[in-house]
Amino acid sequence: MSDLIPEGWKLLKFGDIANIHKGLTYATSNYSTREYGYPFITLKCIKKNGGFSKVGLKYYDGQYKSQHIVIEGDVVFANTDLTRDGDVVGSPILVPEIKNEKPSLISMDLSKVLPKEGMDKGFIYYWLNSSLVKRYMINFSAGSTVLHLNTDSVPSIPALVPPISEQQKIAAILTSVDEVVEKTQAQIDKLKDLKSGMMQELLTKGVGIKQGDKYEPHTEFKDSPVGRIPKSWEVRKLADLIGSLQGGVSVNGENHLKKHSEIGVLKVSAVFKGRFIPSEYKTITKEDEPRARVNPIKGTILFSRANTPELVGESGYIEESVSDLFLPDKLWMLTANVVVK
Incomplete structure (x- = not known):
């Protein structure tokens, strides 16, 4: 890390800017239903390199403490990585809105970040997304088949911290970029759906028989182990x-x-x-x-x-x-x- 930092910034440690609380220990027997359980954010809610996935959202029916509760906008990061490549461990999410009358909880594979005075949640979230912090998280992890983060070492990660007003501005800029990325991704997803449909059509019915400069659709089909295919095709x-x-x-x-x-x-x-x-x-x-x-x-x-x-x-x-x-x-x-x- 460079010794040159902007005026007004401070070189601190993660433990100086936030408190970190691990999620609750549970057993699968504690899983419940949406009707009776608490929304339960698990490791599978964190995508590779960060981001929330509804796939891992479960419902929990058991005891918990106030430190295990999260609300919309809270910063949470992964303590564990099943990929073994380090794509998930340390990766953060911003807790989304989860519509339920009961409070949302986090599992033991996750940690909640509580910013200290003078710190902005959004800034900490993007700081956790940085490649420098990611390297520290991976270096603080170990395991032969599953990576486990040594959460006792995490507070020692160095952090360059600007004044609160600049933190908020940085977070706002990056949030606006994320919004553009999200809209672009939505368009990409639509094109992927279109491509999937085209692939199904082309790989089962083809483009037809070439007649001069054009292709005329196949008119004769036959049954096969993979379904109906053009008569001239083979399996x-x-x-x-x-x-x-x-x-x-x-x-x-x-x-x-x-x-x-x-x-x-x-x-x-x-x-x-x-x-x-x-x-x-x-x-x-x-x-x-x-x-x-x-x-x-x-x-x-x-x-x-x-x-x-x-x-x-x-x-x-x-x-x-x-x-x-x-x-x-x-x-x-x-x-x-x-x-x-």
């Missing part, structure tokens, strides 16, 4: 189309940018919606570098064999080979035994 097994299948190995990696002499291992998040994202990697530890063996190769397809239920099976096409990145054990690389024109 083949995926195994008939795959030329080769290679998998990587599990290696230890660290969440920081690799240096020129270092190599990286891809995360499962390196494949998403048909795209290959080479920036999604971890730097392989020196002792594990000799074990890395499979590079992403141009013209092949990466396929995720393990991920969360909604993301398992994601794939991405590799447009350029990458010599300093390697496949993990959870990604497979496929080549086709047919020429795609």
Whole structure:
């Protein structure tokens, strides 16, 4: 962190600007229904790299303390990460409006942030979203299969703090940007729905038979194991189309940018919606570098064999080979035994 800071700003620690309270310990037997339970925000409510998801909202029927209660606009962050890649741990959310007569609660996998005097909630939320704080959160986490944040270390994270008026202005600017992003994302989601419908149509009925410069729709269809398809089409097994299948190995990696002499291992998040994202990697530890063996190769397809239920099976096409990145054990690389024109 630079020694030069704007006039009026202070270099403090997280513990100086807010109090942190962990959520309540519970058992699944405490789960209830919307009618009888309290709205219960769990780890699955936090998306990768932050943001609220309704998927993880449960209902709880049991004892709790006032420190476990959250209201709209409260800042909450994750203490745990099931992804093992560090995409969730430390990631914050702003608690949304949850319509219910009963108070909302947070689980033990989350912590609530209570700003101290002179601190703005919105500013703290965006500060928690910064890459610097994210690195601290990951470095303070450990676990062989699930990452657990050492919450006792979190208050020591350094924080550059401007005066309250400037905090509020910064938060307002970033909020306005988020609103634009949200509107843009809504448009993207609509286009994705349109694309899904088009794919279903094109992959089952095709574009038709070429007649000169135009395509005339197929008029003859037949029944098949996958439904009705054009008469001229055939059904083949995926195994008939795959030329080769290679998998990587599990290696230890660290969440920081690799240096020129270092190599990286891809995360499962390196494949998403048909795209290959080479920036999604971890730097392989020196002792594990000799074990890395499979590079992403141009013209092949990466396929995720393990991920969360909604993301398992994601794939991405590799447009350029990458010599300093390697496949993990959870990604497979496929080549086709047919020429795609």
